[in-house]
Amino acid sequence: MGRVIAVANQKGGVGKTTTAINLAASFAAAEVNTLLIDCDPQSNATSGLGFVKDPDRISSYHLLMGAASAEEALQTTELEQLWLIPSHKNLIGANLELVEVEGREYRLRDALASLRDRFQFVVLDCPPALDLLTLNALVAADTVLIPMQGEYFALEGISELLDTIERIRVGLNPELAIEGVVLTMFDDRTNLAQQVKNELKNFFGEKLCETTVPRNIRLAEAPSHGKAALVYDPRSKGAESYIRLAKEIIERQAPAFSHQPSAETLTTEGTEEHGGEAAPVAVAVQGGEAGATVEEIPAPAGEMDKTA
Numbered sequence: 001m002g003r004v005i006a007v008a009n010q011k012g013g014v015g016k017t018t019t020a021i022n023l024a025a026s027f028a029a030a031e032v033n034t035l036l037i038d039c040d041p042q043s044n045a046t047s048g049l050g051f052v053k054d055p056d057r058i059s060s061y062h063l064l065m066g067a068a069s070a071e072e073a074l075q076t077t078e079l080e081q082l083w084l085i086p087s088h089k090n091l092i093g094a095n096l097e098l099v100e101v102e103g104r105e106y107r108l109r110d111a112l113a114s115l116r117d118r119f120q121f122v123v124l125d126c127p128p129a130l131d132l133l134t135l136n137a138l139v140a141a142d143t144v145l146i147p148m149q150g151e152y153f154a155l156e157g158i159s160e161l162l163d164t165i166e167r168i169r170v171g172l173n174p175e176l177a178i179e180g181v182v183l184t185m186f187d188d189r190t191n192l193a194q195q196v197k198n199e200l201k202n203f204f205g206e207k208l209c210e211t212t213v214p215r216n217i218r219l220a221e222a223p224s225h226g227k228a229a230l231v232y233d234p235r236s237k238g239a240e241s242y243i244r245l246a247k248e249i250i251e252r253q254a255p256a257f258s259h260q261p262s263a264e265t266l267t268t269e270g271t272e273e274h275g276g277e278a279a280p281v282a283v284a285v286q287g288g289e290a291g292a293t294v295e296e297i298p299a300p301a302g303e304m305d306k307t308a
């Protein structure tokens with residue numbers, strides 16, 4: 001049974017799509033069959049993998065509307081073990097078109113049921129909103145990966161996302177767990193970034209991924225070439241960090257696999273884990289019990305580092 005990971009944060013521009021593309025590509029490079037599904041009408045994951053706009057192509061819109069099967073929507077990519085279900089801007093209409101439909105939150109989950117055994121990872125790139133599209137992704141998912149920018153306002157809005165996850169757990173998807181929180185565009189040389197990281201560690205405990213993703217120009221350039229960073233420039237710090245993140249997630253999930261993904265094939269040069277010692281888990285975020293509450297979110301200390 002594959003693992004469905006929704007990459008979600010309703011905050012815009014935090015690195016969801018960059019994470020979804022590069023994590024999915026890194027899983028595929030670890031020789032496990034991986035499917036990336038673009039659930040965002042902006043279609044950045046679609047164009048980021050080199051797919052030009054095509055209104056006639058079967059997309060996640062058709063999937064949600066029940067107009068095509070997931071099988072029909074699959075596209076092969078440059079990476080042998082990576083498939084894509086692309087998006088199209090008309091997906092925005094699904095929010096309205098499905099509003100009266102019974103079971104509208106289960107559309108994606110039901111559409112993917114037939115594919116789950118074919119892929120060891122399914123990565124869902126969500127839009128920057130807690131709308132019906134994100135809801136469908138969170139209901140279809142086993143876990144949520146939350147990219148966050150290591151900045152002063154990182155925790156702003158996170159309580160809303162955690163509340164949403166909790167409500168989905170209670171009503172629609174009791175198994176939904178938090179895969180992790182990953183710091184993106186992270187510059188560990190600044191005091192501010194370190195402070196934010198410490199705050200997040202206190203708040204999320206072991207759910208904060210050891211791997212952080214640095215601000216890296218190759219990650220920003222790669223989508224304009226229609227490539228994942230590990231294809232565009234495999235030696236870049238950006239590509240390396242996502243390879244490390246994939247390895248971290250694979251190793252955490254290892255017992256769940258019948259075919260062991262070859263995390264060993266994922267090598268990085270100068271692998272240097274961030275963090276080090278494990279901090280005590282301050283807040284239980286995963287599991288059926290209510291996790292963090294809004295009140296527990298510490299305000300990031302210190303002033304904005306203008307030199308960052």
Ligand SMILES: Nc1ncnc2c1ncn2[C@@H]1O[C@H](COP(=O)(O)OP(=O)(O)OP(=O)(O)O)[C@@H](O)[C@H]1O
Nearest residue numbers: 012013014015016017018128185214215216219220
């Ligand atoms: N680690 C990084 N280093 C440099 N640039 C990055 C990095 N991560 C993301 N970016 C750039 O930041 C911008 C926003 O990233 P991205 O599109 O991944 O965010 P998003 O959360 O998916 O945005 P949206 O909310 O609009 O869907 C993009 O231009 C992307 O290329």
Ligand SMILES: [Mg+2]
Nearest residue numbers: 016017040044
């Ligand atoms: Mg995006």
